[in-house]
Amino acid sequence: MATSSTTSRSLTLRRVESVDAATTVQHVDQLDEETLEAFYRALEGGRSLAATGTDLELGTVVVATDYYRVEPR
Known part of the structure; x- marks a missing residue:
């Protein structure tokens, strides 16, 4: 689950072109x-997602067809 420091925040996904070696990367699988x-709803709807109820951490890059960095809204 998300850490307590992000439970009350909204997160957003930002498409990024590259990822450095120190970045935490998770594949959608x-x-x-x-x-x-929640990830796909946010991508399809162009909207934020709640930090509560997801395993997404700030700064993590999720690999789908592109790279998406999890950021505060």
């Missing part, structure tokens, strides 16, 4: 079902 659904 590694996300639990709830997090995966």
Whole structure:
């Protein structure tokens, strides 16, 4: 689950072109079902997602067809 420091925040996804070696990267196949659904809803709707109920951490890059960095809204 998300850490307590992000539980009251909204997160956003920003497409990035590259990732440095120090960045935490997760493939969509590694996300639990709830997090995966929230990730795709946010991508499709162009909207934020709640930090509560997801395993997404700030700064993590999720790899789908592109790279998306998890950022505060």
